[in-house]
Amino acid sequence: MGAAKTTFDAVVVGSGACGGWAAKQLTEAGLRVLVLEAGRGPREDKVLRVLHRLRQKLGYRVESDAKRLGRQPIQSTTFAWPFHPHAFVDDVDNPYTTPESQPFAWIRARQVGGRTSVASHGRQFYRLSDHDFKAGSRDGHGPDWPLSLTELAPHYEVVERWMGIRGNADGLDTLPDSHYAAPVPLTAGEQRVKARIERRWPERRVIARRTAAAPSTLPAALRTGRLTLRTHAVVSQVLHDPKLGRASGVIFTDTRTGRTEEVRARVVVLAAGTIESTRLLLHSRSRELPEGLANSSGQLGRNLMDHTYMLGTEARLALSAGEQQAEQSWAYIPRFRNLARQESDFARGYGVQMFTFADQVHLVPFGEMLPRADNRVTLSSTVKDRWGIPAAHIECQHSDNEKRMAEDAVATCLEMLGEAGCTVERVGRTLSKPGMAIHEVGTARMGTDAKTSVLNAHNQSWDVPNLFVMDGACFPSQGAQNPTLTMMALTVRASEHVVRELKAGRL
Ligand SMILES: Cc1cc2nc3c(=O)[nH]c(=O)nc-3n(C[C@H](O)[C@H](O)[C@H](O)COP(=O)(O)OP(=O)(O)OC[C@H]3O[C@@H](n4cnc5c(N)ncnc54)[C@H](O)[C@@H]3O)c2cc1C
Secondary structure (H helix, E strand, C coil): CCHHHCEEEEEEECCCHHHHHHHHHHHHCCCCEEEECCCECHHHHHHHHHHHHHHHHCCCCHHHCHHHHHHCCCHHHCCCHHHCHHHECCCCCCCCECCCCCCCCCCCECECCHHHHCCCCCCECCCCCHHHHCHHHHHCCCCCCCCCHHHHHHHHHHHHHHHCCECCCCCCCCCCCCCCCECCCCCHHHHHHHHHHHHHCCCCCCEECCECCCCCHHHHHHHCCCEEEECCEEEEEEEEECCCCEEEEEEEEECCCCCEEEEEEEEEEECCCHHHHHHHHHHCCCCCCCCCCCCCCCCCCCCCECCEECCCEEEEECCCHHHCEEEEEEEEECCCCCCCCCCCCCCCCEEEEEEEEECEEEEEEEECCCCCCCCEEEEEEEEECCCCCEEEEEECCCCHHHHHHHHHHHHHHHHHHHHCCEEEEECCCCCCCCCCCCCCECCCCECCCCCCCCECCCCEECCCCCEEECCHHHCCCCCCCCCHHHHHHHHHHHHHHHHHHHHCCCC
């Protein structure tokens, strides 16, 4: 039975963290779901991983493979690429454009599991707080989220319980506790840094990471018997009836046969990753909707954000041999700037990830980028990908706010390392180009008003009620925390809404 002949209850585009959760929740609620995934399946990935490891043992270094670097000039700039190069897209087949003065690193994985299945994924999962959800009304930079922590908390908990997130009850207002399956002890080095920093600055808390294995939601969805998974299926457009104002399915190309197929569904869920979901909506334009589908607000594509990110502040801590740990550990200093009051010459703040190994300490600040309409995704009028889909054109640059925040982050990291008794060996002062944090969000923001947002608080298009965008595209603002836990919680919440609305006959 080919997908083209079947009408599903829902088609989900993408099988990453968000698509996987949508598939699990929808199938477990009784829906028949088709997941279309552009990349390869887990078995093919496993074979390629084994081969890669074998070649490495024989001396192969992908970092010096000119052919590979030629195919992946952008993907190869991320730290994770050498460990799992085939997980990342081929940049030649999957181009995008930027203005020359505004480089952007769009780091993408095309395979079942998306970017969370990349071998050296960070696996840091933090909640946002009402400091983030209500940031707009506190400081006037952009809108509030259309929901609060209280509303999202039960959905965070669903994800956390299922993933078995480990961490400690830190009791922080700015970084709400998760539901934890087990504690995470701090290493001797982390404890020493923590004691010294917190003694001098009690508001700067050094906490253990909150972590779990990648969510393996698709196996759970497959076990229901209601999931059809098609890999190597690159979706190009959402099918839409402008008279009815409804989506009817999607068009995709099977990359192995080159055949284009259509599939019908009562509900369409885009979960292809922040920029890609928006690209698909822009490309679903028609004579009636020349600016793209779900874009009556004119907000589609706008307010792209990625954390400011600075690598390279490295130091050594005087630890005895017995105190040094052989494996890398990492801890977190949650945002402490501009919380109770505006105390600096920039808005919002940053969190600092602390990596320790033997006697080495690396501090890596991740700062919040403000939403700005000019940081946006449109479609290239000249460049197409290998499957004929117009490439994304990404315009994104740091504002003075991000630059001032970055300067403060560097100075503060040095100050904290000094207080902790570390010897600083290298200082990273260069703000990475946007995209490098791989925390891109925004471009189809949720809100309370159809005139100023693309989605409502349930990730549902205001314009096309049976169309949902369940990924980071929905973020109205960013927070300083790693975003994926929030994306997954929002997906659980949105999926519950889909089920409710279908049952009520409203979709
Ligand atoms: C190395 C690395 C480390 C990271 N560490 C962290 C961390 O510690 N904490 C954190 O919160 N975040 C982290 N991130 C970011 C995190 O992985 C992303 O936020 C998350 O994966 C986004 O999930 P997603 O489902 O929206 O998108 P993705 O994971 O990108 O999944 C999208 C899926 O859609 C598929 N797809 C794309 N286009 C199409 C199409 N046209 N048709 C069909 N399918 C399509 C893709 O193949 C992919 O499988 C990290 C990312 C990387 C790469």
